[in-house]
Amino acid sequence: MPEGHTVHRLANAFNAQFIGKRVQASSPQGRFAEGAARLDGRVLLAAEAHGKQMFLAFSGDVWLRVHLGLYGMWRFGGAGLRGIGRRTRKAETDAAFPPAPAGAVRLRLLTKAHVADLSGPTACEVISTEEKLAAMARLGEDPLRADADPARAYAKLHASRTSLALLLMRQDIIAGIGNIYRAELLFRARLEPHRPGRSLSEEVWAALWGDLAVLLQDGVKTGRIVTTEPQHRARKTGAPRRGDAVYVAHRGGKPCHVCRTAVSSEKLGGRTLYWCQTCQTG
DNA sequence: AGGATATGAAAAG
DNA sequence: TTTTCCTATCCTC
Numbered sequence: 001m002p003e004g005h006t007v008h009r010l011a012n013a014f015n016a017q018f019i020g021k022r023v024q025a026s027s028p029q030g031r032f033a034e035g036a037a038r039l040d041g042r043v044l045l046a047a048e049a050h051g052k053q054m055f056l057a058f059s060g061d062v063w064l065r066v067h068l069g070l071y072g073m074w075r076f077g078g079a080g081l082r083g084i085g086r087r088t089r090k091a092e093t094d095a096a097f098p099p100a101p102a103g104a105v106r107l108r109l110l111t112k113a114h115v116a117d118l119s120g121p122t123a124c125e126v127i128s129t130e131e132k133l134a135a136m137a138r139l140g141e142d143p144l145r146a147d148a149d150p151a152r153a154y155a156k157l158h159a160s161r162t163s164l165a166l167l168l169m170r171q172d173i174i175a176g177i178g179n180i181y182r183a184e185l186l187f188r189a190r191l192e193p194h195r196p197g198r199s200l201s202e203e204v205w206a207a208l209w210g211d212l213a214v215l216l217q218d219g220v221k222t223g224r225i226v227t228t229e230p231q232h233r234a235r236k237t238g239a240p241r242r243g244d245a246v247y248v249a250h251r252g253g254k255p256c257h258v259c260r261t262a263v264s265s266e267k268l269g270g271r272t273l274y275w276c277q278t279c280q281t282g
Numbered sequence: 283a284g285g286a287t288a289t290g291a292a293a294a295g
Numbered sequence: 296t297t298t299t300c301c302t303a304t305c306c307t308c
Contacts, residue, residue, distance in 0.1 A: 003289050052290075069300080070288060070289075070291085071288075071290090071301055071302040071303065072301085072302080073302080103302070119302065119303090120301055120302040120303080121301090122301085169290090171291085179288090179289055179290085181289085225289080250288090250289095270290090270291090270296080272287095272288095
């Protein structure tokens with residue numbers, strides 16, 4: 001689930017339901033007992049997302065930094081959080097509040113009315129304001145943030161001989177893109193993924209950045225990654241079905257939605273890259 | 283039931 | 296470049 005849009009959605013959920021509330025913090029799984037103790041009893045002041053990282057501000061100049069990584073998730077309980085985070089099963093919805101932790105919950109944040117359970121994060125740590133600023137400074141431009149400066153990202157891209165496919169995943173250049181948005185962004189621009197960053201013109205970059213912003217904003221709204229245009233779907237109307245939502249991501253060997261060529265895939269930098277050799281020649 | 287896979291990135295080599 | 300972290304889901308049997 002977690003590319004940048006997911007993390008912004010989660011921050012929005014915290015801002016909507018947890019801000020100004022005193023929280024009981026605990027670590028049902030036990031692995032974050034010390035950190036939870038440091039948060040326990042504080043008031044949650046703000047939630048902020050930058051790329052795939054979320055920062056929660058607590059009273060007393062204490063921050064929680066969370067990176068979900070590949071498997072991490074937040075599961076919410078309580079009213080007004082429908083559709084955010086991992087879906088709560090019906091049995092859990094009907095259960096008394098607060099629900100029992102589902103699975104290995106690293107951190108539980110509990111208010112009178114709401115609960116947020118974090119499991120499987122790559123990073124979860126209590127840090128100072130300085131450390132929070134330092135962590136943010138290591139991140140690149142996030143199209144979902146008002147302070148994003150695409151020119152800074154372009155300078156880094158254009159200075160590198162590394163492939164666009166690898167560069168787009170670098171969080172210190174552009175923050176928030178993951179494997180799916182990378183593949184889809186390159187497909188929509190019809191760009192060959194192995195092209196070096198330095199071959200990117202300013203005009204093409206401007207178009208890429210604009211398209212990325214649209215895709216991410218749409219992802220924040222819907223909670224889903226949809227990159228196909230209706231005319232490229234098997235069913236032209238209504239919500240895109242499974243298998244119709246993206247062009248190439250996770251579709252290795254399957255026919256391209258545009259030209260029917262088998263979608264290519266290869267391992268690159270430890271991740272699977274997907275692209276269409278026929279469509280992406282730019 | 284069990285294996286492959288995963289929208290990530292740091293650590294190790 | 297490979298290994299490791301860690302949890303859930305999807306697929307096949």
